Amino acid sequence: MPKIAFLACPITLPTSPTRRSDAFEHDLLLAALKAGLAGRADLIDLDWRAPLEELAGFDLAYLGTPWDYTDAKDEFLERLEAIAAAGVIVCNPVEVIRWNSDKLYLRELERRGASSIPTLWPESAGPSDVLAAFDHFGADRVVVKRRVGAGAIGQDSFSRTAPPPADWRIEQPAMIQPFLPAIQSEGEHSFIFVDGRFSHALIKQASHGDYRIQSLYGGIERAVEPAAADLAAAQGIMAMLPFAQPPLYARIDMVRLDGGALAVIEAELIEPYLYPEQGEKFGQMLADAMLAALAKHN
Incomplete structure (x- = not known):
């Protein structure tokens, strides 16, 4: 029976004393995939920093929750x-991960x-970059993110009336964008794809007074049946990915602009x-796609 590694890290593994408060997402994702693979493959979650000889014993490695990368x-x-x-199949492939690891x-x-x-791309960000961004975008509020980052960690939002303090900095490549009100009024749209095929969609909404939609900050989500134009927009992004084959899994996150498009x-x-x-049907879809990748490889 094939062995599949669900790569994780100390802030997500169930036995870790440093487990993050939103690591229940690890449990839900692992359970869905285990149900899809039941009787067809063994699925084991472990740290991506585990000894290489241990990792080399798997047939496929899925990047589940290596959130500290x-x-x-x-x-x-x-x-x-x-x-x-x-000789282990890595999903998604390393060239995809490398391309996707910097928000450039x-x-x-x-x-x-x-x-x-619209985005500015400073190599590091300080108060002067934020103040210049207000004028560049003609915006009263902006969001500053790390170019290599996830989960809104290290992210800040500033307004003309509440600018960054003099000692504020992001000492790494950053990105600055105008704040889009639709994030708070409608939420962030997410479209899940497996092997290029649409699986499901949802809207993620921030808790009252926040704009960050992740569960780490109290965000909630609800399933939606996307409008045809919205799904087409997400499928269009999938078609623009610069790879010969679609990735095994993808999540396309989108927000509505003032004109109505995502x-x-x-x-x-x-x-x-x-x-x-x-x-x-997601767990079954992803399990089937993994087993198909293994069959093709063999």
């Missing part, structure tokens, strides 16, 4: 390359025709939470 991107990519060199990929999607959010926030191809509780 953003603080060790180069180490993470090197480990994935070593796992792949040992959004510029490439924009060049390919994606409806995008713009891409992120194409999540590394370790996104895929919301199995909103997708009744």
